[in-house]
Amino acid sequence: MSRTPRILRKKTGHFLEDFVPGQLFRHKLGKTVTEGLFATFTEFAMTTNPLAKNARYARVYGFEGLLCPPGLVMLVAFSQTVEDVSENARANLEYVDMRFGAPVYVGDSIEVETKVLGVRTSASRPNLGIVHVQSTARKNIGEPGEAIVLTWQRKVQVYKDDDAAEAHAGEIPPDEIACSLWLPPYDVSRDYERLAHLSNADTYFEDFEPGTRIEHSRGRTMTSEHIALTAMLDNTSQVHCNQFMIDQDPAQYVGGQLIIFGGIPFVLCLGLSCPDVGDNALGDLVYTTGRHAAPLFAGDTVFAATEILGKRDLPGRPDVGVVETRLFGHKFARAEGESHADAPKDWRKVQIFELDRALVVKRRSHYA
Amino acid sequence: MSRTPRILRKKTGHFLEDFVPGQLFRHKLGKTVTEGLFATFTEFAMTTNPLAKNARYARVYGFEGLLCPPGLVMLVAFSQTVEDVSENARANLEYVDMRFGAPVYVGDSIEVETKVLGVRTSASRPNLGIVHVQSTARKNIGEPGEAIVLTWQRKVQVYKDDDAAEAHAGEIPPDEIACSLWLPPYDVSRDYERLAHLSNADTYFEDFEPGTRIEHSRGRTMTSEHIALTAMLDNTSQVHCNQFMIDQDPAQYVGGQLIIFGGIPFVLCLGLSCPDVGDNALGDLVYTTGRHAAPLFAGDTVFAATEILGKRDLPGRPDVGVVETRLFGHKFARAEGESHADAPKDWRKVQIFELDRALVVKRRSHYA
Amino acid sequence: MSRTPRILRKKTGHFLEDFVPGQLFRHKLGKTVTEGLFATFTEFAMTTNPLAKNARYARVYGFEGLLCPPGLVMLVAFSQTVEDVSENARANLEYVDMRFGAPVYVGDSIEVETKVLGVRTSASRPNLGIVHVQSTARKNIGEPGEAIVLTWQRKVQVYKDDDAAEAHAGEIPPDEIACSLWLPPYDVSRDYERLAHLSNADTYFEDFEPGTRIEHSRGRTMTSEHIALTAMLDNTSQVHCNQFMIDQDPAQYVGGQLIIFGGIPFVLCLGLSCPDVGDNALGDLVYTTGRHAAPLFAGDTVFAATEILGKRDLPGRPDVGVVETRLFGHKFARAEGESHADAPKDWRKVQIFELDRALVVKRRSHYA
DSSP states (O other), X not given: OOSOOEEEOOOOSOOGGGOOTTOEEEOSSOEEOOHHHHHHHHHHTTOOXXXXXXXXXXXXXXXXXXXXXXXXXXXXXXXXXXXXXXXXXXXXXXXXXXXXXXXXXXXXEEEEEEEEEEXXXXXXXXXXXXXXXXXXXXXXXXXXXXXXXXXXXXXXXXXXXXXXXXXXXXXXXXXXXXXXXXXXXXXXXXXXXXXXXXXXXXXXXXXXXXXXXEEOSOOEEOOTHHHHHHHHTTOOOGGGTOHHHHHHOGGGSGGGSOOOOTHHHHHHHHHHHIIIIITTEEEEEEEEXXXXXXXXXXXXXXXXXXXXXXXXXXXTOXXXXXXXXXXXEEEEEOOTTOOTTSOTTOOEEEEEEEEEEEEEEEOHHHHO | OOSOOEEEOOOOSOOGGGOOTTOEEEOSSOEEOOXXXXXXXXXXXXXXXXXXXXXXXXXXXXOSSSBOOHHHHHHHHHHTTIIIIITTEEEEEEEEEXXXXXXXXXXXXEEEEEEEEEEEEOSSOTTEEEEEEEEEEEESTTSTXXXXXXXXXXXXXXXXXXXXXXXXXXXXXXXXXXXXXXXXXXXXXXXXXXXXXXXXXXXXXXXXXXXXXXXXXXXXXXXXXXXXXXXXXXXXXXXXXXXXXXXXXXXXXXXXXXXXXXXXXXXXXXXXXXXXXXTTEEEEEXXXXXXXXSOOOTTOXXXXXXXXXXXXXXXXOTTEEEEEEEEEEEEEEOOTTOOXXXXXXOOEEEEXXXXXXXXXXXXXXXXX | OOSOOEEEOXXXXXXXXXXXXXXXXXXSSOEEXXXXXXXXXXXXXXXXXXXXXXXXXXXXXXXXXXXXXXXXXXXXXXXXXXXXXXXXXXXXEEEEEEEEOSOOOTTOEEEEEEEEEEEEEOSSOTTEEEEEEEEEEEESTTSTTOEEEEEEEEEXXXXXXXXXXXXXXXXXXXXXXXXXXOOOOOOTTSOGGGGGGGSOXXXXXXXXXXXXXXXXXXXXXXXXXXXXXXHHTTOOOGGGTOHXXXXXXXXXXXXXXXXXXXXXXXXXXXXXXXXXXXXXXXXXXXXXXXXXXXXXXXXXXXXXXXXXXXXXXXXXXXXXXXXXXXXEEEEEEOOTTOOTTSOTTOOEEEEEEEEEEEEEEEOHHHXX
């Protein structure tokens, strides 16, 4: 072009002053679960529940095919809210009342909408505040099998665009969302016992004892793979994938490096706990609360532990029970200034994640 | 074996003296688009057009399912020509008249053939010359739905195997290839408006103003993932994946390190521009010309910008229009000898890619 | 929880004293081949056989669709045995009599069982011994198309949990497993010749000469991607993915770094050899013996070579013949203490892998 063009640079995401209690975001894109997405995240997370690994096992149990594990459902749904809700966030403060609904299979298309429940300014930090939202994910809208697959609230610390702007402070009650975990019916004519060798023998409902803390035996080192994983989820936040932005002003960013998207340790902790806690679960019922306690970077190795908090019956389903747990994620960090070449004596354990999680677990009496 | 074996080392690819104007290469392998390939590249490129993300959206628009974005079609087709045409190339000089045809879906099998249009020796550099080729990609040959999906020309600087060899200089005109973008019919009975929230509200035909340059807001840092991505495309060139070859003689190779296959920044720039330019496009019509201006390496962060060059009607289709653009890719590089630990003040912008690109874009009047 | 929880840390895998000749392990999970898994490993390995790349080619040949290449079948089956057999192994000593059976397609669910054939203690090293096992992989158990897809033996050096424990020494003969390579019938009405350009013209049965060693021309550099690839295979061994464990006591681990799972170079060598040896094969018949000779690490570049050992007819199938080969993998290593910045003169070739491999190869007389 001969003339100097007019320069356009679009603002992305919303800022504190843009949120209004009661406001509804219908998020963009939507996302169909392909076998590529399914394989990448199910395997990344090291899930060991055969429902997500072995289609003939899942079919015998009454599912239509390979079942998306809860962590994948959460990632596909949650990520769709990032651009509207948290692209300009400082921190994701808390997950609240995350409840699973219909099962998600390969081929399902997930779309999400979010209602703003509350906006609160910070007294001490006038440039940010807290936004409280409620999100709901549906599959196959307008097609056969339309259903709610996940609903949750979260609280996010969001920056203002203009520090002098007035926020729309206020709080409204959450909507009642009819979302409860779908379970395949128990059917005595199905030969569950012949499949019992495909899951661990000591993770049935009868095996869990409240007051136990299970230190899961495996760890997993994260690499720069997290950049591609985050893109695969349509998470648009630049702190996960734009190294140039970090290099321009490292002091501005946590750790002075690309931070790993919180959804990654979320699902990895679920997966690391799976052989000890989840491989005889028919599904995850609810995450009542959860939060990230410290950032994760490429090179860190993630570990997990689970405390068994309680057990209860599930009304109308004598074949299963609910196990209430607290899932922890941690890594080990070295003192400031030490390199990997130093003596390995000064590692300290750093908690990175915590999730109150209730699972629906099969009873040995009915399945093995 | 008891005896010393006879050693065989096969030559791969062709050299300048092997090309003859009029010659036809029917490339090897072919490639079926699996959901794994689809997910990997669609997500890598950060495409935001719902036609490539959300199957129920694509079906309402009249596509059979998730639509392969133009960058993926280009990668799958182009890569098949590398071994025969450019495995022994010094540089890919220009993409010319790349036109899209039938839509490509998961499950389609793509095969490509290439005709040599011209061969020219270099006056100043007798060990190489320029080969001009025309390639055409078809899907599902001999099966229902056989169709042309892409045709293009390119000019490549290719080495001689024997510097003294005579090249078959000459030039013939390109074939007429019946390849024009398939568009789903506009159908007033379809409820496009109910899907309008799934794409950006400000990227309809009416929104583009010639004379505007849009600096796309997001960047993406490349990692060594490019090695696996390139293998996934069957690109056989060793400069992308054989570090030992580079280490043997670093001075011989651009930058002394593995260079990222040009197809990678090509699709990444398409993707980075998508939220501002492409998410209400029904397809890419033609890339009239394009070229790589500088190499890309692991660690570089890629950015993109688009200049709106012009707009025009598409005869017979009042529901859409053609937007003519120039897509730019760039990265930032530091002065020679500086390390990442240095003060971040001396970055300079380096253009890496340029593509003249016409898109068929929906009109708000008809779709939203 | 108010009280200090009881800490539970489960032991994973088995130790030398746990193995008893005649004992049967029915391995956990099973694994369905998704298009994600298929694409990741087929492409990673740089396979060039069109049966695994181009579905319409595979269908003309009489397969149901894209054919899982032998390396992928091996990886999916072998990995399922790791937790029970070799999670506590020091080394995988030998692959023996690995025979392929029914073809594996996307959608097939693979499950594996392993019989212990022998247990032997080490005279010199009382803390370990050798376990000899026979494994068999079936697909779609209890569903239409149930079939054996792979059977093999291997010998593994396994640690004791308690050095004072007595091992159950002994040896029993292997079971007869009815597993032989399924081949699509040769059908003169199929138009094989029209597809001949999709594979290399010089890799038919007639082209192989015993006494030849083919140095395959391409190399492939491994990156930290191996961590994700190994997780994708459900391989549970921590030496591949837990950097913190290595950093705690580097001297304890080979090379003081994460070691790449042996299945990775196994399939990569198959792939690197494919354009010269395997792209006109209808399948791999048997791997009579194989072993890993040296470890592979991120940053190493893998190369391969094939010696043609012999050729023979396949009874009843005049359209094909059996080519007996020995496949070698190697890398180049530098002298201790040298960095990549040093002069590149002191590389030495290190053999990493060896496999005696018989392929069923098409005859040009029948197919081209």
